[in-house]
Amino acid sequence: MAKYVIKRILLMLFTLFVITTICFMLVRILPRELPQDKNLQAVIQARWDALGYNEPLLVQYGIYLKNIFTEWDFGTSWYISQLTPAWDVIIGRLLPTVLVNLYSLLFSIPIGIGFGVLAAIKKNKWQDSVISTLVMLFVSIPSYVYAFLVQYFLYFKLGWFPLTVYSLADAGGSWFTPKMFYSMIPPVLALSFGVIAGLTRFTRAELTETLTSEYMLLARTKGLTRAQATTRHALKNAMVPIMPMIISSFIGILGGSLIIEQIFSIPGVGQLYVNSIVQRDYDVFMMDSIFYTFVGLLAGIVVDISYGFIDPRIRMGER
Amino acid sequence: MADKNYDNIPKEMFEFANQGEKLTDKKFDTKPIGYFKDAWLRFKKNKASVFASIIILIIILYAILVPLFTFNYDVTFMDSRYAKKGPRNTTLRNIGIADGGVTSEYSERGLIKTYAIGMGALDVNGTGDIKLSDTIGNDLQPILKIKKEETKAGNTVYTAKVDAYLEVGFIYEQIEQSVYAKILEWEKETGLKVLYPLINNNEYNNDPLDANCWYKTDSKGTPLAINANGKEMKISLSDNMQLEDNYKRDAEGNPIYWEYAGGGNTSTAEFKVRMLYYNYYIYKNGFEPNYIMGTDSQGYDLALRIADGIKLSLLIAVFVSVINFIIGAIYGAIEGYYGGAIDLAMERLADILSGVPFIVVATLFQIHLATKVGAIPSLLFAFVLTGWISTAANVRMQFYRFKNQEYVMAARTLGASDARIIWKHIFPNSLGTIITSSVLVIPSVIFSESMLSFLGIVNLGGQEGTSLGTLLSDASSIWTNYPHLMIFPAIVISLLMICFNLFGNGLRDAFNPSLRGVED
Numbered sequence: 001m002a003k004y005v006i007k008r009i010l011l012m013l014f015t016l017f018v019i020t021t022i023c024f025m026l027v028r029i030l031p032r033e034l035p036q037d038k039n040l041q042a043v044i045q046a047r048w049d050a051l052g053y054n055e056p057l058l059v060q061y062g063i064y065l066k067n068i069f070t071e072w073d074f075g076t077s078w079y080i081s082q083l084t085p086a087w088d089v090i091i092g093r094l095l096p097t098v099l100v101n102l103y104s105l106l107f108s109i110p111i112g113i114g115f116g117v118l119a120a121i122k123k124n125k126w127q128d129s130v131i132s133t134l135v136m137l138f139v140s141i142p143s144y145v146y147a148f149l150v151q152y153f154l155y156f157k158l159g160w161f162p163l164t165v166y167s168l169a170d171a172g173g174s175w176f177t178p179k180m181f182y183s184m185i186p187p188v189l190a191l192s193f194g195v196i197a198g199l200t201r202f203t204r205a206e207l208t209e210t211l212t213s214e215y216m217l218l219a220r221t222k223g224l225t226r227a228q229a230t231t232r233h234a235l236k237n238a239m240v241p242i243m244p245m246i247i248s249s250f251i252g253i254l255g256g257s258l259i260i261e262q263i264f265s266i267p268g269v270g271q272l273y274v275n276s277i278v279q280r281d282y283d284v285f286m287m288d289s290i291f292y293t294f295v296g297l298l299a300g301i302v303v304d305i306s307y308g309f310i311d312p313r314i315r316m317g318e319r
Numbered sequence: 320m321a322d323k324n325y326d327n328i329p330k331e332m333f334e335f336a337n338q339g340e341k342l343t344d345k346k347f348d349t350k351p352i353g354y355f356k357d358a359w360l361r362f363k364k365n366k367a368s369v370f371a372s373i374i375i376l377i378i379i380l381y382a383i384l385v386p387l388f389t390f391n392y393d394v395t396f397m398d399s400r401y402a403k404k405g406p407r408n409t410t411l412r413n414i415g416i417a418d419g420g421v422t423s424e425y426s427e428r429g430l431i432k433t434y435a436i437g438m439g440a441l442d443v444n445g446t447g448d449i450k451l452s453d454t455i456g457n458d459l460q461p462i463l464k465i466k467k468e469e470t471k472a473g474n475t476v477y478t479a480k481v482d483a484y485l486e487v488g489f490i491y492e493q494i495e496q497s498v499y500a501k502i503l504e505w506e507k508e509t510g511l512k513v514l515y516p517l518i519n520n521n522e523y524n525n526d527p528l529d530a531n532c533w534y535k536t537d538s539k540g541t542p543l544a545i546n547a548n549g550k551e552m553k554i555s556l557s558d559n560m561q562l563e564d565n566y567k568r569d570a571e572g573n574p575i576y577w578e579y580a581g582g583g584n585t586s587t588a589e590f591k592v593r594m595l596y597y598n599y600y601i602y603k604n605g606f607e608p609n610y611i612m613g614t615d616s617q618g619y620d621l622a623l624r625i626a627d628g629i630k631l632s633l634l635i636a637v638f639v640s641v642i643n644f645i646i647g648a649i650y651g652a653i654e655g656y657y658g659g660a661i662d663l664a665m666e667r668l669a670d671i672l673s674g675v676p677f678i679v680v681a682t683l684f685q686i687h688l689a690t691k692v693g694a695i696p697s698l699l700f701a702f703v704l705t706g707w708i709s710t711a712a713n714v715r716m717q718f719y720r721f722k723n724q725e726y727v728m729a730a731r732t733l734g735a736s737d738a739r740i741i742w743k744h745i746f747p748n749s750l751g752t753i754i755t756s757s758v759l760v761i762p763s764v765i766f767s768e769s770m771l772s773f774l775g776i777v778n779l780g781g782q783e784g785t786s787l788g789t790l791l792s793d794a795s796s797i798w799t800n801y802p803h804l805m806i807f808p809a810i811v812i813s814l815l816m817i818c819f820n821l822f823g824n825g826l827r828d829a830f831n832p833s834l835r836g837v838e839d
Contacts, residue, residue, distance in 0.1 A: 015670060136821060140819075141817065142766050142770070142812060142813065144791070148805055152799075258770070277776060289676070292678065293674055293676055296674060
């Protein structure tokens with residue numbers, strides 16, 4: 001097990017390294033623009049020279065790697081947040097992203113699993129058809145359409161919620177104030193529809209499979225009631241593939257949703273990404289790309305490993 | 320007791336079952352059901368998928384036929400004054416739908432101003448003596464209906480439904496003298512009035528740039544009546560309301576219709592005129608504004624733009640799906656068939672590629688290539704670069720499943736080459752799954768494209784065409800005031816996604832022989 005985990009992590013680091021290298025080369029050969037402000041221009045030009053931005057590409061890459069390993073320095077934000085380290089910029093944006101997605105997950109997981117269980121137990125009855133039809137609809141509709149629907153009904157028609165998430169200052173200086181939470185409800189809802197539908201579909205599929213398996217028959221023969229057999233045997237086994245999916249979505253919340261953050265103007269990682277492209281802030285763009293790559297790779301590993309923890313029958317790394 | 324000696328049964332006891340007859344395989348009475356036929360039979364049973372395919376067909380037909388059957392203009396036709404207007408159709412208007420109506424709140428002053436557009440438009444002789452009640456219900460009266468009248472903070476607030484096309488009202492324009500003559504001729508021919516009297520620029524005109532302020536008002540815009548003694552009286556809203564015109568008149572009191580604005584001879588001299596834009600539109604184009612889905616943010620016909628968007632989005636999606644299919648099939652086939660070190664090396668490559676977030680690839684391709692090869696090709700590259708991996712993984716798995724089966728061994732024993740075994744023997748068996756995954760690529764590409772356009776990372780908009788995502792992204796900042804900009808593209812895109820997913824799921828079930836007979 002440990003050997004497998006180490007192997008996977010090493011492979012992940014290798015992949016990350018390759019992608020970072022390619023990304024770096026592609027980003028650094030882009031022409032850089034200096035800001036309009038004369039004083040700032042001189043400062044930035046001087047820093048670029050000092051940081052070796054005018055050296056050959058491979059030398060630049062050497063400097064970049066050296067800075068990362070010795071000083072944990074991923075470059076500097078030149079425009080978005082002037083002259084602060086890219087690492088600090090992205091860390092500062094992490095909390096809102098994580099919060100919104102965390103709320104959404106905490107909200108949707110129980111509902112999603114609940115609906116999935118209901119649909120599986122009532123398979124081929126009207127409850128199941130209703131849920132399955134709705135799931136089909138909700139899984140397919142793009143998330144931004146939900147965002148618009150939520151904005152339209154909750155803001156324009158009913159006026160219950162603000163149009164976008166409050167800024168930090170408006171909400172009392174913290175991400176954890178009740179006011180902030182309140183303004184985060186619309187994006188949380190917009191995110192949740194898709195997650196709930198996906199989870200419902202997955203749970204239903206897995207549970208219907210375990211419900212028809214032979215150990216269920218045995219459990220009923222032993223004298224367990226249907227409810228007992230379902231909760232103690234079927235649900236537990238259905239959780240084997242469901243749990244990794246949930247765990248990976250918890251890692252996925254780091255990445256967040258670009259589109260939802262844009263629509264509700266949440267100052268998160270996704271918005272930072274779009275801004276870094278628009279403002280040509282390449283070091284932040286690099287940082288964000290590395291971050292997204294890392295989150296994606298990490299989620300993949302955690303899913304694979306978690307199978308081994310959740311289900312003792314699965315031995316990882318065996319052929 | 321019978322004789323139990325079975326070892327020595329005399330030969331005569333035996334008799335040929337079919338003596339004299341030639342034994343051959345019997346021909347099937349029924350037609351054989353092949354793999355695809357079988358899949359088709361089961362697909363037909365899946366009602367949701369059939370329904371979804373019909374809707375997809377309708378959407379595709381819409382994209383093809385609507386531009387063909389729009390005779391008056393093509394997709395490049397644009398009218399910036401009629402930008403962001405709601406759905407309007409002169410036929411459907413009579414029954415109360417697609418009337419170009421927008422419901423909003425008006426103060427009394429604002430309501431009179433909007434009413435006045437209709438009153439001014441019907442005042443063809445420039446006499447100024449027209450009653451409000453005469454214009455209600457007329458085709459040129461912008462106000463369609465007063466929905467509500469309430470008092471808010473001491474002021475009366477009217478909620479009215481107003482035809483946004485007519486609300487544009489009058490405009491000032493400079494035209495050449497020859498055009499002026501042509502318009503006059505056209506007015507005579509059709510009986511429609513385009514040119515209206517110019518407005519006096521005096522103390523009763525509160526906004527000299529606004530061609531809609533044709534009646535006397537105070538500096539705030541409240542209509543005034545001036546009696547013989549020069550005393551000002553405010554006019555309030557009533558059915559018989561009459562406004563006092565503020566037209567420019569010559570010495571005899573006839574309204575003036577044009578003003579010299581510079582330029583050469585009798586045909587090129589520039590005239591400043593005031594015209595009713597609605598009728599000018601008819602004069603210019605030869606038809607009334609009929610936009611069944613309204614107009615987009617720049618003034619293009621939204622119905623045509625959507626047809627264009629569907630075409631582009633679908634073309635991109637299908638193209639990506641086909642390319643992914645080809646690359647994925649070849650790559651996965653080689654991986655799966657040869658296995659071993661080749662498989663390991665190729666898997667590593669695919670692993671690394673699949674680790675790159677799509678959004679990063681798309682962005683980098685846009686930044687690097689968009690200026691060189693255009694936005695659409697670079698978007699296609701981005702889709703293809705990582706898109707084939709899942710198809711390849713699928714094919715690889717299928718090959719692992721089939722490559723050690725007896726029929727493959729038989730083929731190999733008979734001397735078939737690797738290529739023949741791969742393409743003729745194994746590949747057709749795995750075709751079902753691959754086709755299914757290729758179809759399911761289409762909605763995901765449509766979604767990704769719309770997302771990238773929406774975020775502004777890709778810009779596919781242009782005069783000649785647009786994508787559904789671009790339409791949504793255009794609408795995203797202004798849709799709260801113009802919901803139709805958002806609603807129609809969103810419906811189309813949602814329908815496409817839902818139907819392609821249903822269609823793909825139907826295909827998956829149909830191609831899965833283990834499900835044969837499971838469904839009722």
